[in-house]
Amino acid sequence: MGRKVMKKRAGSDGNHSSEKFGGKMNKTGKFSKSFQQRKATPVMQTSFVRKQVDPETTKYFTEIANAIEGTEMDFEERSVICGNALEEARGKEVELATDYIISHTLQALLEGTSVEHLCGFLRNCAKSFSQIAMDRSGSHVVETALKALAMHLQDTDNHILIEETLTTICKMIVVNPVDIMCNCYGSHVLRSLLCLCRGVPLDSSEFHSTKSSSMLAERLNSRVSQRGDNNVGNLQQRFPELLQFLASEMLNSGRKDMAVLRVNQYSSLVLQTSLKLLAGQEQLLLHSIPIILGCSTENAIQGNLIENTAVQKLLSLMEKTAFSHLMEVILEVAPGILYDELFVKVFSNSLFLLSSHHCGNFVVQALISHARTQDQMELIWVDLGAKFKDLLEMGRSGVVASLVAACERLHSYENKCCQALAAAICALDESPRCIVPRVLFLDNYFFSEDKSNWNWPDGVKMHVVGSLILQSIFRFPCEFIQSYITSITSLEDSQVLEASKDPSGSRVIEAFLSSNASSKQKRKLVVKLRGHFGELSVHSSGSFTVEKCFNAANASLREAIVSELVPLQKDLSKTRQGPYLLRKLDVEGFAKRPDQWKLRQTSKQSALKEFYDAFGPPEIKLSENKSFLADANRKSQPDKMKEMRKEIDSSLSNVAPNYGNPFLAHQGSNVKSKKSGLKRPRGKAGLARDAMGGGGDLRNKKKKKYN
Structure with missing residues (x-):
């Protein structure tokens, strides 16, 4: 048939x-x-006896x-x-x-x-x-x-x-989809x-796991976190009508059992995958999500998608592991009208209570990360703005990280956010110098018995979420983060070196060197690493820091950095990032002819300044005492500046012959280098465990294993 x-x-x-x-x-x-009439009488699965x-x-x-x-x-x-x-x-x-x-x-x-x-x-x-x-x-x-x-x-x-x-x-x-949805193999x-129906790889971790690296990147960076706008939405759909049929009819058939399906760990994963794959199809989502939430779809046309009687039940369900994961995806893919209704009816005035729960706090993170307007941020701030210290003391640093990132992304409450975080970390009578160290060792500080005598711990791994918070902070306008700049530039030489070798700490150093801070402030930090650039260059994390230091340095500091790398050329060529670093800094050119290397540096700086003066934004001027490379990526216009840097590199590659060999010619090869495997290695599993919950996804510690 x-x-x-x-x-x-x-x-x-x-x-x-x-x-x-x-x-x-x-x-x-x-x-x-x-x-529906053809399947009005479902055939229930009988117990299966395997035949010989x-x-x-x-x-x-x-x-x-x-x-x-x-x-x-x-x-x-x-x-x-x-x-x-x-x-x-x-x-x-x-x-x-x-x-x-x-x-x-x-x-x-x-x-x-x-x-x-x-x-x-x-x-x-x-x-x-x-x-x-x-x-x-x-x-x-x-x-x-x-x-x-x-x-x-x-x-x-x-x-x-x-x-x-x-x-x-x-x-x-x-x-009868209920049995297969709730089975660990069938799921x-x-x-x-x-x-397969959607046209994405069958073993894609994004659709088979509870957390994906892209989701974490969206939550804790300034990227616009809309599932419909990502790469999945641009893939060719193999069988779109079949996907809609399977997703819709599974829900319709399982509607009576939805109370079980949304809290079962295996069926929850099926529902999550289905919603992710339907992202961008608003009508289907407006029909599907209320069914999952246990609401009637009869009032959908009237805009009353979430029934008031279901609100209290939903709040209690968010304390369940499987449903909290499902709710995160719902907030991620929900059309604007449904997200707004969920925000107002379900979450308003309940954010701190949910944040206190080991499952509910992840839902709050998702809600904050997908906030779309400054009005929504205002409601979030009313509930959580004064609770930074309480959240950190409870170990809910993921909520704080999401809130900081959302403030930066939506350019809302930026100054108050910086002040609230500093007040949570540092008392009024304390020096702001303690802010960065305490955030770098967030749990170590907040769980210490004697906070008043807490000092920088030796040999302790720096906190992943604390690092992410500081990275977001250093993307804020310079006038809001002066206390953080004072703190990081006041670190002792040994502390800066230790941070540069730590995977999390090094990213904070790099974020500061890429921030809006002045070149003088950046060089104050770079000087603290003098004598250790060679050591850092062969380190898996430190090699990126060396490049940022070179970009932020003046002529004398650049010469010092490169001179420390000359004896390590052979060792650097064997590391993953070493060949790129050798080309970028033209270490070989410096070793052979230092005078010509200095001339090329001066010529390049002059060419960049002329290009910038001619085509740069009028509101930002390059002063004589600032390095262009240190200040090129101004936060006020990041996208324009990236495009401008490409034009500059392209222009300089044409004038390279005028300076003799080389260094400028290398700029043309940087694009290849970046594409060919110079991406910074990141521990996805560790980030997924640490980044969103301040030390692990506590929902899964007892018994949960989805796959």
Whole structure:
């Protein structure tokens, strides 16, 4: 029946292609009653008893395994053998896929067969797809089949056949999706199926884990954190109507069991993946999210999406691990009208209470990170602006970090934010010199028994979230962060060196050197590292700091930096960032002809100044006592300055021959260097654990493991 429908679809008008699922989709994203009536009486999954594979079949697949694994053969021969073996599996798919040993053979067959045999196998499994997907061995078989389908999608001639196959499977799943959604193996299969329909990699960590590096970057940086605007929204959708069908009908079928689905760790992950993949499709999200939240969708047209009776229940649900993760995604993808309603009805006046909870504080972080207007920031500030010290003492530094980043992103409450953080860290009668050290060792300071006698601890790793807070602070306008500048420039030489070697501390040093602080203030810090630039240059974290120091330095300091790197050229060439650093600073040129190196530096500085005076923004002038490289990236116009620097580098590459060899010519190669593997290594897992909760995702410490 499914195949006949699909054949009819192939010649139909694309505007009515949604009819292939047995009904039309209305404006709310819900399919019409024709399909609902067909599945009005769901077939509940019975307990699955694994059948024994008969000896003759076992022997056959053992021989097949030896044939395809023990000998070399060309692709066509292998495809024929795999296809014939899958034909022999007809009618026995469940028994074979759930057999621990034979399932491995089936995986090899599915990877090597043609798309016709692959789709045939999946269609034969359709009625028992849920049973196979919920089995420990069977789940690997169907995931292998889905990955093989994704590979065959590279040939556009296969799209219709693959869509027919996936449609057959999806129709069987949505009859009763609750069991497979709540199963640890079935949940992963469903997420892979959703990803396949959307056209994203099936093993993408962004859709299979509770935290993604991109989400963390959006939360704690100044990037606009809208899921619809990211790379996922720009991907080619493989089967958009099938994705909408599967996502919508799973919700409609599971509506009665939603109280269970939204708090179960496995079904929560399916719902999270579904919402992420539907990002940007406002009508579908306006229909889906209220269902997940336990609200009626009848009032959607009137704009009353969140019922008042559901508010208190939602607040208590945010203390559940699975639902708190789900709520984070909801806030991330929610259309503006729904986000505003959630903000006002659910979160207003409850932010500090939620922040106090080990699960709820992550939801607050998501809410703050996706705030869109200064009016929303005002409401957030009313609840949390005076609570910085309380939050830090409770270990909720992630909430503070999100709030600082949001103030910087929306240019709202920047001055008050800096003052509030300083007041939480440093008493009125204390010197501001203590601010940066205490933020760098945030937990160490706040959990110490004698705070009044706290000193810089030796050999202690610097706090990830504290580092992120300071990085955001140093992106604020210079007039708001004078106490932080005083503090960081007052660090002892040994402390600056230790910070430069620490993965978190070095980023704070670099953030300061890229800030709006004056060149004189930056050089005050750079001087403290004199005599240690060679040591830092071969260090995995310090090499980036050396480059920032060079950019911020004057002529004499630059000469001192490069002179310390000359004896280490051989060692630097063996490190990851070393070759780039050698080219950028022209260490070899300095070693051979120091006088010409100085001339090239002077000429470059002069050319940059002339270019800047001619084409730079009128509101920012380059004074004689400031290094252009130190002050080029002014925060007031970051995007314009980046474009200008590209134009400058391009212009200077044309005048390089006038200065003899080299140094300016190297500027043209910087782009290659940056693209070829000079990205700074970051520990994603560590960032995910530390960045958002001030020492780990406490929701998951007891028993939770999603994948």
